[in-house]
Amino acid sequence: MSPSTPPFALARFRAGDDIRLGLVAGERIRPLPPEELGAASLNAFLAAPDWDRIRALCAMVDGWRPLAEATLTAPVEPRQVVQTGANYRTHVIDLVMAGRADDGRPEAEVREEVGRMMDARRAHGEPYFFIGLPACVVGDDVPLALPAYSDQHDWELELAVVIGREAFRVSREDALSHVAGYTIVNDITTRDRVFRTDAGGLGADWYRSKNAPGFLPTGPLLVPAPFVDPADLAVRLELNGDVMQDASTTDLLFDVPALIAGASWNMPLLPGDLLLTGSPAGNGAHWGRLLRPGDVMVGSIEGLGSQTVRCIAEDDRPR
Structure with missing residues (x-):
């Protein structure tokens, strides 16, 4: 994990042919079964997440192993x-500049104009x-x-x-x-x-x-x-x-x-x-x-x- 790893997080990891939910704290991970999660599934928990409950589990002594030993997979199971x-201002300006026809104006002038267009989109668009x-x-x-x-x-x-x-x-x-x-x-x-x-x-x-x-x-x-x-x-x-x-x-x-x-x-x-x-x-x-x-x-x-x-x-x- 990077230095910006949060105090704790959820992850899903492979256990043989199964995928299980886990609690990650620092460089450790432990299984998070439904009875500890307080919900029958990850999505059921996310519908009303009780992060204080999960935080308390970080103090448990048993069940941890090094995170480096776990094979993590996608941490979510979205239906949509x-x-x-x-949606990034600079990116859109770059795209417009790359596709524009040369009209003789300095690049800085055109970028400023496109930037104003993006600001108007942010204020009034969708x-x-x-x-x-x-x-x-x-x-x-x-x-x-x-x-x-x-x-x-x-x-x-x-x-x-x-x-x-x-x-x-x-x-x-x-x-x-x-x-x-x-x-x-x-x-x-x-x-x-x-x-x-x-x-x-x-x-x-x-x-x-x-x-x-x-x-x-x-x-x-x-x-x-x-x-x-x-x-x-x-x-x-x-x-x-x-x-x-x-x-x-x-x-x-x-x-x-x-x-x-x-x-x-x-x-x-x-x-x-x-x-x-x-x-x-x-x-x-x-x-x-x-x-x-x-x-x-x-x-x-x-x-x-x-x-x-x-x-x-x-x-x-x-x-």
Whole structure:
């Protein structure tokens, strides 16, 4: 775990052919059975999380083992995954600048103009949402098998909200009371499948570009909401040791309360669901360097630890 590991967190770990819920405290982990959790399942607990109960279990003497000996997997079991696009101010400005036609104006002048547009969107606009498949949620114990139909697979490190009690048409002011915790997600995207060339002006094809097996590496920790200020977190991704994304959630156009309020308007957000908040500047398309077999990504978010995702060729995936 990174130096920003919280006082305690939840995780799920492999025990033979089973996956069990665990309590993580420092560099230790112990099983967390339903009778200690106080609920029949993780999602049932998240519907009304009693973090004081879990904190008290950290004082127990028995059952602990070194965290390094455990194989952690995705810490959540969402029924829905709601994703947010174009939500970091600097990232959107970079995208607009990359696609603009040269009109002779200095770059700084154009960036300032686009920045004003983003500020107006933040003040008067609405978040942009789309849906991911829960089946794509995996832990970083599962290697990322890069599909052979493309060589344009990309990373997008994101802060993910884990919903607690059900949220349906909630206000911005009440939104954070529906958050159980936070985790890390790397939203993998196949760039040449985002826009179709055979369907006119139908727009982005998020199903094909973002929903291959393992395209949502998640975790390894579910950190309780009381330990996290989502408004000011460092977000950092390294590829083979080189820093590619290095930003802060202070750059979000729509903050976590605004996202929860907006996403809950159409459909109830359920306990354990994931709400991704968008990815900052610095993905592979920006650098002109997309994912290859053998790549290792380390994504970290302040207070949430870090995840390691290892890329392999599709033909090398475990059977």
